[in-house]
Amino acid sequence: MSYIKLHDRLPNIEHNLQMWVEQCKQQCHGGKVASYIPELAKGNKQALGIVMMDAYGEQCSAGDIQTVFTLQSISKVFSLLLALMDNGEEIVFHKVGMEPTGDSFNSMLKLELVQPGIPFNPLINAGAIAVSSLIQGSSQKHKLERVLQFFRKCAHNDSLQFNEQVYQSELHSADLNRSMAYFLKDNGVLEHSVDDVLDIYFRHCSIDVSVKDLARMGLLLAYNGTDPITGEQLIPKRYVQIAKSFMVTCGMYNASGQFAIQVGLPAKSGVSGGILTLIPGAIGIGVVGPALNSKGNSIAGVELLEKLSNAYDLSMF
């Protein structure tokens, strides 16, 4: 199979990325590094980096691409994919809905307001906690192993690990997520103990990655679940379509509408400053910039993606 190469599709990209990263870094001082998980406060506020990868594995990059950060909410896309593969659509969508909330990622407002009391979608915290309870395994240990193996496969990187410090930090500062989980348990949404379900959720949020890992994971989604570099189908196309639909409607929290208008690509952000996005059928993209805007998205990362999308007319709409 032959694909369009990154440098043919996006002329002058190396030079442009360098220039935009320098320009967008100016935005970092206007953002804040997340601190409600104390360990995340150690993130480098000034950092900004991007890697783009095409179907041949060819890359172009700029900025602080050595930065290591935890996946946080970006992991929710892949825990959803694993839960879909483990259970099928019917069971998953019995526990979680398909609609954006318009509320912040950690809001529990609509859990009580709107019946039947299931979370609105799998990319808000309540929804991702419900999804974590659907991951299969013969024991808690087996479930965690399956989670890590799945992320390693998706990133094509066997050295991915859970970050123990970030995991512990979230475990001990998660009163809001814990209260949501108890609420879901009472509503009959969670099948297992709150502690076990949250353990899976905090663990997948705590996986350490680089922007290159994000780009490779984005590439897998760009090619509908078949890794174009190895030719291996890792995820059924239908489930990737579902995941990408959620990325468009809910992936940037309650700024997803604005991101769809200004960038126009499926994307998922996390509070450690990562953004995973992709050009469908072409390129995987990873961005990191730990300084966040008021909605919890990387302030400089969003601006960088806006420049990229506008310059090359990348919006899918």
Ligand SMILES: NC(=O)CC[C@H](N)C(=O)O
């Ligand atoms: N938006 C995020 O990245 C949130 C993930 C984080 N682990 C939390 O549950 O609060």
